[in-house]
Amino acid sequence: MDGLAALLDGPRARGAFLLRCLMDPPWSVRLEDESPLSLTAVVRGGLWALPDGGEPFRLEAGDVVVALGPDHWTIADEVATAPQVVIHPGQHCTTLDGQSLEEEMHQGVRSWGNSAVGETVMLTGAYLFEGEVSRRLLRALPRFVVLSERELGSPLVALLASEIVRDEPGQDAVLDRLLDLLLIAVLRAWFARPDADPPAWYVGQSDPVVGPALRLMQHHPEHPWTVAELAAAGGVSRAAFARRFTDVVGEPPMTFLTGWRLALAADLLRDPSATLAAVAHQVGYSTPFALSTAFKRAYGVSPRDHRALVA
Secondary structure (H helix, E strand, O other), rough: OOOOOOHHHOOOOOOOOEEEEOOOOOOOOEEEEEEEEEEEEEOOOOOEEOOOOOOOOEEOOOEEEEEOOOOEEEEEOOOOOOEEEEEEOOOOEOOOOOOEEOOOOOOOOOOOOOOOOOEEEEEEEEOOOOOHHHHHHOOOOOEEEOOHHHOOOOOHHHHHHHOOOOOOOHHHHHHHHHHHHHHHHHHHHOOOOOOOOOOOOHHHHOOOOHHHHHHHHHHOOOOOHHHHHHHHHHHHHHHHHHHHHHHHHHHHHHHHHHHHHHHHHHHHOOOOOOOOOHHHOOOOOOOOHHHHHHHHHHOOOOOOHHHHOOO
C-alpha cells in the first residue's frame, strides 16, 4: 500500500464517532475530546473555529476541516459567543458545570444539537486511534487543514450527509468507509496545492525512478528487497538509484524500508490476536527475535510492551 492507501489501515475508522450537528444561534461548543484526528464538514450555514492559542478562522457551507489533536478548540456561531457545551474524551457532552446533555440535545439517528432543523448543519467524524503508518503522513500537516468545496471537488460530503441519518443493517461500516474516503480526498487535495509541503516520500511516488521502488516496498514489505532489485524497477544502476532515492526521499532506500516495516509492525501489533511471528512474517523479518531487536532499537520498547501501551 502507498502512503495514502495506508490511511485505510492507519487511523482507519472502526466504529468511529460520527454525528450530524444541528445548531441555531447563539451556540458555542468547546471541543476537549482530544481525538488524534477529526474531520468536520459544513453542510449548511457557517461557523467560526477558535483554536486555543491561535487565530480564529471562518468555515462556510461546503468547507471541510481536518483537525489534528489532541489540543482543545472551540466552534461557535460567532467569535464572541461563550461556550455552552463541552465535548469530553469519549465524545461525552456536558454543560460547563458537568451536567449531561446527551439526551437533551438528541435529535434523531446520529443527530445532535439545539435545534431539530439547524441554521448551521455540520458533519463530524472523530478517529479514536492514530497508527504509526499514518503518522508518517499526518505529521506533515498543519494543526488544521481547511479546504473549500471547490478545492475538494468531491461528492463525498453530500453522500455522507445522506447516509449518516440512515438506520440500516451494516450502516456503521458504510459510514466508517465513507469517512475514510473523505479523509483521503481531503489529503490528496491538500497535498496537490502549490503551497503544500508534503513528505518527501509522498512526492517521490511520482518520480520515474523512485516511484516504482517506493510502491514495491510499500505494497510488499514482506519481500527481501535488495537495492539491485529496486534499481531494476526504476531502470537504472544500483549507484544511480541509491543516489536518486536519497536525494528525493531524504534517506537511503534500505533505511526507508526499515522504517516502513517497523511502522507497519507497530500498527499490526494493535490486534491482540496477531502473534509476533505472524507480524514478523508480514513485514519482512525472518524471526520474531529479529523483529523485536529492530523494533526496540527504533521505538525504545519491545513489541510486547508496545502492544500493552496501545491496548
